[in-house]
Amino acid sequence: MTRIQTVDTVRGPLQQLFGLSTVVVTTASAAGPLRIEGLDHGLAQDVVADLAEKPRRRPVMPHDRSSGRHGVAAARRPDHRGGGLVGSGLALVTLAVMWWRDAPWWLVAPVPVPLVSVIAYEALRWSKTRYRLTAEHLELKTGLLVRRHRSIPRGRVRSVDLTADPMHRLLRLAVVRVGTGHRESSSKAAAVSLNALRRAEAQTLRASLVRRDGDGADETIARFDRRWLRFGPLSFASPVLGLSALGATYETLDILGYDPDHVLIPYLIDRLGEADPLVVSVLAVLGLLLVGAIGALGWYAETWWDFRLVREPSGGLRASRGLFVTRSATLEEERLHGVEVAEPLMLRLGGGAYTYAVATGAGGAEDEADTFNTSVLLPPAPIGESHRVAAEVLHEDDDPGQVVSLVPHTRHALARRIRWAFLAGAGLGGVPAGLGLWLGPVLVHAGWICALAVWAGGLLFARDGYRNLGHGITGNYLVTRHGSLKRRTIALRRGGVIGWTVTQWAWHRRATLCRVTATTPGGRGAYHVKDVLMGEGLRFAEKAVPGLLVPFLTRRPWEGRSPQGYASGHGRDLG
Amino acid sequence: MAATMTHDDPATSADLVLRPPRRPSDPRATRWWLTQALVTVLPPVLVLVLLAWLIPPARPWLLLSAAIIGVPGTAYAIVMPPWRYRVHRWESTENAVFTRAGWVRCVSSGGSRR
Numbered sequence: 001m002t003r004i005q006t007v008d009t010v011r012g013p014l015q016q017l018f019g020l021s022t023v024v025v026t027t028a029s030a031a032g033p034l035r036i037e038g039l040d041h042g043l044a045q046d047v048v049a050d051l052a053e054k055p056r057r058r059p060v061m062p063h064d065r066s067s068g069r070h071g072v073a074a075a076r077r078p079d080h081r082g083g084g085l086v087g088s089g090l091a092l093v094t095l096a097v098m099w100w101r102d103a104p105w106w107l108v109a110p111v112p113v114p115l116v117s118v119i120a121y122e123a124l125r126w127s128k129t130r131y132r133l134t135a136e137h138l139e140l141k142t143g144l145l146v147r148r149h150r151s152i153p154r155g156r157v158r159s160v161d162l163t164a165d166p167m168h169r170l171l172r173l174a175v176v177r178v179g180t181g182h183r184e185s186s187s188k189a190a191a192v193s194l195n196a197l198r199r200a201e202a203q204t205l206r207a208s209l210v211r212r213d214g215d216g217a218d219e220t221i222a223r224f225d226r227r228w229l230r231f232g233p234l235s236f237a238s239p240v241l242g243l244s245a246l247g248a249t250y251e252t253l254d255i256l257g258y259d260p261d262h263v264l265i266p267y268l269i270d271r272l273g274e275a276d277p278l279v280v281s282v283l284a285v286l287g288l289l290l291v292g293a294i295g296a297l298g299w300y301a302e303t304w305w306d307f308r309l310v311r312e313p314s315g316g317l318r319a320s321r322g323l324f325v326t327r328s329a330t331l332e333e334e335r336l337h338g339v340e341v342a343e344p345l346m347l348r349l350g351g352g353a354y355t356y357a358v359a360t361g362a363g364g365a366e367d368e369a370d371t372f373n374t375s376v377l378l379p380p381a382p383i384g385e386s387h388r389v390a391a392e393v394l395h396e397d398d399d400p401g402q403v404v405s406l407v408p409h410t411r412h413a414l415a416r417r418i419r420w421a422f423l424a425g426a427g428l429g430g431v432p433a434g435l436g437l438w439l440g441p442v443l444v445h446a447g448w449i450c451a452l453a454v455w456a457g458g459l460l461f462a463r464d465g466y467r468n469l470g471h472g473i474t475g476n477y478l479v480t481r482h483g484s485l486k487r488r489t490i491a492l493r494r495g496g497v498i499g500w501t502v503t504q505w506a507w508h509r510r511a512t513l514c515r516v517t518a519t520t521p522g523g524r525g526a527y528h529v530k531d532v533l534m535g536e537g538l539r540f541a542e543k544a545v546p547g548l549l550v551p552f553l554t555r556r557p558w559e560g561r562s563p564q565g566y567a568s569g570h571g572r573d574l575g
Numbered sequence: 576m577a578a579t580m581t582h583d584d585p586a587t588s589a590d591l592v593l594r595p596p597r598r599p600s601d602p603r604a605t606r607w608w609l610t611q612a613l614v615t616v617l618p619p620v621l622v623l624v625l626l627a628w629l630i631p632p633a634r635p636w637l638l639l640s641a642a643i644i645g646v647p648g649t650a651y652a653i654v655m656p657p658w659r660y661r662v663h664r665w666e667s668t669e670n671a672v673f674t675r676a677g678w679v680r681c682v683s684s685g686g687s688r689r
Contacts, residue, residue, distance in 0.1 A: 236675075
């Protein structure tokens with residue numbers, strides 16, 4: 001039963017009427033949760049007790065409300081003041097805008113209604129929410145109509161994250177999110193989310209969930225450096241933020257009744273119409289980029305200010321950060337399977353990189369942009385710092401991803417990327433050109449210019465992507481690197497690999513080009529060695545994790561003669 | 576892992592490949608995949624043909640759309656099931672589970688049972 005992540009009992013109003021419950025068991029399996037429906041409520045509790053391996057119906061909480069470590073912490077969301085404040089603020093702003101625009105009274109009058117009902121609902125919900133921490137479990141009861149009782153074995157807890165937005169900080173509160181190793185619960189649906197506890201209570205809860213033993217001071221691994229702020233604008237967010245600032249200004253003017261369509265824009269056209277259009281457009285683009293860069297810088301500061309990565313005495317890695325919204329996430333060291341150094345293109349050109357943990361229960365690549373990301377080991381920082389932190393986190397002298405000698409991949413990989421660039425250009429240019437033959441020559445010109453631009457850019461990306469491909473083994477780690485827009489170098493402990501997957505398109509069979517993927521229980525759960533010849537990929541897999549694939553390997557039937565001449569030509573020595 | 580590879584074996588061969596897993600899918604799976612393909616392809620085509628019959632002015636366009644969906648859809652329904660049947664295989668040993676799935680894109684997975 002060790003694979004069980006959470007056990008829930010769920011009771012809707014009808015079930016409560018009939019004295020029934022549904023038991024939902026989440027396991028590490030990808031098959032989804034198990035549901036046992038329509039159980040007698042008493043039997044359901046026995047089933048839960050049995051599945052969660054706890055003594056049946058033991059009296060919970062021997063020391064009630066004392067803050068003993070294994071005691072039952074007092075229940076509840078101690079706060080709906082936060083919600084009330086935000087709601088009142090929103091209502092005030094709405095009323096102010098309405099007053100400004102002379103809205104009639106019947107538009108103004110209903111504004112407090114949703115506010116009052118939301119507060120009432122939240123208060124009711126709050127009064128029905130309880131959590132407690134026993135020696136074996138973290139338990140949470142929630143729900144007004146549908147009652148849900150969730151218990152998580154403490155041994156399944158993989159990450160504990162504290163978040164506090166400015167409102168929470170004002171009221172000295174924090175949101176606690178507890179994650180289990182279950183992939184679905186890595187970020188968006190944390191197994192348990194307590195919103196909000198008093199800060200001290202939250203810290204105690206985290207300490208008792210994560211820190212099992214060990215005393216002494218935290219050992220600081222990395223600390224925020226103000227010079228890292230220069231990496232803030234080196235992000236694809238910069239141009240996007242610039243455009244959204246423009247949009248937001250327009251919207252605000254519109255809401256306040258200044259009618260930018262008929263006042264501001266004609267005025268601008270009048271004034272700028274006399275100037276050189278080239279100068280105006282260059283200045284406009286520069287202005288947008290400048291605004292975007294300032295926005296990205298602010299974003300960086302807000303997200304990463306005061307970043308600190310420490311190793312707790314028990315071995316857990318704790319990252320804390322944030323200017324207005326503070327976040328702190330703890331990762332138990334035994335869950336760590338490796339480190340990923342990610343270099344988005346602009347950051348890479350500026351000599352910087354992100355550093356992520358590959359760990360059970362930590363968010364994977366899809367969660368990277370998420371604010372509740374427990375896997376960040378370092379914000380965008382100089383690449384050297386990235387390597388240092390990676391080495392220190394893994395208890396190695398050097399970052400395996402830095403010292404490994406990566407084997408370059410076959411030229412087929414380059415040819416494949418060039419083909420893609422060619423097809424993308426042909427597609428993007430061909431459509432307007434084709435329409436142009438019918439509608440007019442302007443589109444034909446647009447088509448060929450577009451195709452040439454995509455081909456030029458695509459060739460650069462193809463070459464860069466090909467050069468970034470590589471794989472290798474150093475010490476206890478296997479390392480793979482790929483990507484151009486975001487280059488990732490992943491160093492994975494060989495012991496953490498539990499399986500291999502080989503993916504091949506039908507038209508790559510003759511060339512034996514394929515993708516070899518290491519499966520782990522952590523992070524994204526899958527790490528690719530892209531576009532490698534099958535023989536080479538399988539030898540790499542076999543060398544990295546000896547024995548796992550052996551029963552399934554064989555030689556080609558035409559061993560000895562290499563029909564396309566690729567295999568022998570590109571089989572490189574791994575040594 | 577019970578088995579270990581002899582040392583010279585993998586290191587010298589550039590022609591190493593995965594052998595297919597031992598056991599095929601049930602032959603009835605072919606019919607299942609065919610049904611799935613038809614359930615995906617037929618409804619939009621039938622709806623378009625019906626509309627073409629009901630709305631004479633738009634008939635060429637509707638029939639063209641039906642053909643754009645129907646022709647590749649029919650090819651898919653004919654080609655995919657037997658092809659997929661040739662690819663899908665599985666076996667499980669004492670230590671590992673080994674599967675192969677897909678059709679145009681063939682995915683072989685070997686995973687430790689522990």
